[in-house]
Amino acid sequence: MITEKRNLISAGASIASRHKRYVLWFYLLSVLLACCGAAPFSAQVHEVLDHSVYADRLLHGFDLPVLAELLAKPESGTMFAFVRPSAYAAILFILLSILFMPGVLTGYAANIRIPREEFFRACGTNLWRFVRLTLFFLLVAVPTTIILGGIRTVLVKASENTSNERLPFFTRLGATLVTLLVLIAIRAWFDLAQTDVIVRNESRVRKSVAYGFRTLRQNFGRLWGTYVAISIVALLILVVGVLLWSVVPPASVIGAVIVSQLILFLLLATRFWQRASAVGFYLENVPEPVAEPTPVPVLPTPTANSILPEGASG
DSSP states (O other), X not given: OOOSOOOHHHHHHHHHXXXXXXXXXXXXXXXXXXXXXXXXXXXXXXXXXTTOTTHHHHHSSOOHXXXXXXXXXXXXXXXXXXXXXXXXXXXXXXXXXXXXXXXXXXXXXXSSOOOHHHHHHHHHHHHHHHHHHHHXXXXXXXXXXXXXXXXXXXXXXXXXXSSOSSHHHHHHHHHHHHHHHHHHHHHHHHHHHHXXXXXXXXXXXXXXXXXXXXXXXXXXXXHHHHHHHHHHHHHHXXXXXXXXXXXXXXXXXXXXXXXXXXXXXXXXXXXXHHHHHHHHHHXXXXXXXXXXXXXXXXXOOOOHHHHSOTTOOO
């Protein structure tokens, strides 16, 4: 067990950097599914834009009214037909993440590079466990989001009845920030639970959920602060990326694609950074296994007759 307490941000970065291939694999998987989800939309748009003079206004710049008008044409099809393939691709990505994440966490918890067989063995062994953990996560995160959303609505309506014109804006901003901070804490809770399932090979996921909650409560400042700090890095990446994307010339499709994909890759890397930080914390504070009591065999008490030699009588 690791007893020295290290900075979780740097410890997580060290673990994630040693296993950069996991981020790359998940990124390539997301790109593949995104291409599959966007293919129907791309094909339909080509049929419209290839026979319209409006296409020039989208080729040399982005004109939102022109795009809206083109999509409103009957030959463009319905928006539901465009959204459905993308939704299917997103759901498939979530399912594949649940399938492959046990292998990733197994690699993070190991001091050496695990072989492919061990990676896929961990994925198969823990698949149903991670499905149950996901259901537990939804059982906590969805009601919490709904409750916080309702509180936000009430506060915004109350602020709109005041004479302060800026109060509704700051109320929305503050309530949204609180919701995100609470969801970050829930995410850290279940990352710890997933790590516990992997490291201790715990089949009873409710015990891992309880361990994650107890550990987060006892080390809230350190764990939550680490997750918030990495989330701030992700936000800065998004802001800087959007600024860079905005200065790319409209006609430079390759430049826009490179910037946007770099943003997505770095955002994905920050999520893996958070998971690696949870693994680093767990290895630093791994709970000792509870030894099962070994039953002591009860030997029969010798009697006087059993001590005498065979054939002798008392």
